[in-house]
Amino acid sequence: MAEGKSRRPEVAGPEPAGTQSASTDKPAISPVSRRPRVGVFVCHCGINIAGVVRVPELVERAKTMPGVVVARDYQYCCSDPGQQIIRDSIKADKLDRVVVACCSPTLHEATFRKAGEEAGLNYYRTEIANIREQCAWVTKDRDEATDKAEDITRLAIARATHDESLEPVGVTVNKRALVVGAGIAGIQAALDIANAGYEVVLVEKQPSIGGHMAQLSETFPTLDCSQCILTPRTVETGRHSRIKLHTYSEVAEVSGYIGNFKVRIRQKPRYVDFDACTGCGLCMEKCPARVEADFERGMGKRRAIYRLLPQAVPNRPVIDAEACIYLQKGKCGVCAKVCPTQAIRYDDTEKFVEEEVGAIVLATGYELLDHEKMSAYGIGRVPDVIDGLAFERLLSASGPTQGEVKRPSDGRVPKKVVFVQCAGSRDREHGMPYCSKICCMYTAKQAILYKHRVHDGEATICYIDVRTPGKGFEEFYQRATDEGTTYLRGKVSKIFRQGDKVMVWASDTLAGRKVELEADLVVLASAVVASPDGVELAKRLKMQLDGHGFLTEAHPKLRPVETLTGGFFLAGCGQGPKDIPDTVAQASAAAAKVLAMFGQDKIFHAPTTAWVDEDICVGCGNCELTCAYGAVKVDLQRGVAAVNVALCEGCGACSVACPSGAMSHRNFSKKSIYEMTEEAVR
Amino acid sequence: MASYAYYPGCTLYTKARELDLSARKALAVLGAELEEMPAWVCCGAIYNTADDDFAGRIGATRNIVRASALGDTLVTLCAACYNVLKRAKARIDDPANAVERERVLNFIDEPYEREVRVVHYLDVLRRDIGWDAVKAKVAKPLAGLKLASYYGCLMVRPAAVLDFDDPEDPQVMDELVRALGAEPVRFDFKTECCGGYLVVNRKDVARESSARVLENARAWGADAVITTCPLCQYNLDRLRDRDGLPVLYFTQLLGLALGLEPDELGFDNCAVDPRPMLAEKGLL
């Protein structure tokens, strides 16, 4: 929720009845019912502005501009006395609009608008002329800067002259949240929201919750067992009276707007009646079909009826239809025969569930880079080249080898393991240009754990840099070297099979030589990428993604868990690679933002939105195609576009796309743009 | 019948005669013709990278100028000729070298009729003829044959200039192998060094390099290695004892698949005779 929108809860705005009506009111046409009375306040900003722009001269010039009844300057307009000057002037000079020539509106627009409001001026009648970032900071010559500042101020006055009094749009909030993805991020966010007293709908595509954390062995930098710290959370989530869990499900559709979303959830056929099933596991013991388990990442097999792990929440199996002999060939039926509670449903189909929520947290997590992208590293072709998650499964006490490190090709215990960092990370040519952030740490961890399992084993780590910014991280890396891991600085160029060995071509850039390492097993720290299913969902929801598919936050520093679309929040690796502590912190932050929203009965949305002049609109639909927020729709019955003001972010794209001029923007009308342009080219 | 200006280069007249013969004959079956360009000269054998030594690139450029009399495309087969000619052409095409281009063309002082594109024979198969058309002409599918396509360095690097294929995992010969009904072997040494000219003064180094290529191809189950580079063929085929994997020019197997007589394809020029292997696979 943007701060600007949740402002002033005491002022109840017009209720958007179905939210369309507000958009069709024509702004009152009252241009010269009264001559505008504009006050101009020029800020020195210390020497930031006054050191370049001749402020007194600018004030004198402003006094002569049309509509201006008073022009003044002050050292720091944003200070209390500075604001007081503006407030006093509004009253004394009967101002009906204010222009503050100062810094960027992203910094103090709200400050000055609020000051004006306190003196009885409508919030949306104060405009900013940015003469700092767009003038003083980028201009050297004082004459030039003063002229430019004059132009900018004149334009802002022209704009202010057309400003209407507007009231923020109030929207009621449905105090239920949807969380998509039940990795540790989604789990944490769901628990925080639920424990604060609100209902949560948690959707997970896998048969059980936990995400990648459920695959890990022990976790850096403390080496506590991942399952042991995760299961209390999964159990609490599964039992929570306010968390409604939809596993083996995906979000099919989201409609509505902040505070009032409708969500359609698609539940994949499970072929098991979860209410009848007791989770006894007999079916899984008897099922004759065995296939590679995705969860084990090629290190182990599962049955056609399966659960991901013994501690699964919910502890119910599902049937993999492609592997199931009965569903493929109509013969077998062993699971149905042995089930003591007749819970098997071979005729199960996909189902749809509707939920209504007010806020949505996206926590769709990550995957590792596709093997195909790293053909020089042999992964996918050479059985004893595996990725980090596969090695976690080998190390895991509940994994396919019960924690014994055995290599996939022949089950032998590898005596020489080479770990390759930056396999696809920091690699503009083959993989991803960014650093995956967690690999230095988990590779050190895996080397330590390997040596704990195989005492005479040799662990070598090929790295290009070791990055350990985190509490206890550098010490942990030191521990890896102290315990005998060899660090070799240089990028690996090629990995291939030779006999029953795996050869690694690398370089030792410290010694300045090429090296060839012989290994029994090679573990790649493959680049962390945004989960493809998360990307697909985000695209459907029109979320902003960066060039690599990670969710973009509303502001990289100041609004790190909000998205640019109202009501959508983000947490976890779907936003960028990160470790568990960062993931959990971010998830709690997202939950806090949701709770801040739920703490209000209504939220307020800036009324500076698009609006349609229905007399001109021909319903061509260009605006609908252009809108990134799904806020404009053509009303097919009436043949005109309608703006949902609760969704509209006021970006202006639709007004630009509109061929007839019917679409406009409140307090940034075509007329005001023309007049500003005229002033600019005068 | 489509006709292409063709630059054979010296090796295809001597040591790699079978590459030249099999390529011409195979292309004829596919409905195209290689027309040897008039008065071709040495390509220079290695591309001269010294910036100011453009005299070293004059031979290659002269070939391009002369080829312009025949058409806008110049086809080569030898990986080294291809590398040198294509890079020489890119050099004079670069707007940054406009002055050099003028000096070189003035020095050559022969009519440069039109811009000439330097392409490899494999480009003709891939782009002009197309794999489907090749497949349609296959008379004897090479079923059961596993082939490791070895590209070496000259075909693919420098990647930005040659723009021929993925410099680390090239595919064009593998695509051809598939079109001929054989099975491409995905091995790790497609573009590793064969030893190159080190065969002249450091035979031991070249021997080690080429042996590893063969070893890896064999480990992945190849029945033979194919190449388009006479130097690669030489190093792989001759720097070893007389057994092991046959090393052939891709054109020889192309010809075989297209139904040419085995006797026309120069199999007897290989140090390791591929015929017993081919016979065993029922292809002879």
Ligand SMILES: Cc1cc2nc3c(=O)[nH]c(=O)nc-3n(C[C@H](O)[C@H](O)[C@H](O)COP(=O)(O)OP(=O)(O)OC[C@H]3O[C@@H](n4cnc5c(N)ncnc54)[C@H](O)[C@@H]3O)c2cc1C
């Ligand atoms: C090899 C390796 C070792 C690691 N070791 C450590 C360690 O020791 N210590 C540490 O702190 N961190 C470690 N990490 C990092 C850790 O795995 C992550 O920080 C953490 O798992 C991120 O959690 P998440 O919830 O953001 O993502 P995920 O765990 O990926 O969870 C996302 C969830 O969303 C679901 N999902 C995705 N798309 C959809 C959709 N469209 N609809 C519904 N559901 C969807 C997924 O199925 C998944 O359950 C390691 C990572 C790797 C790769």
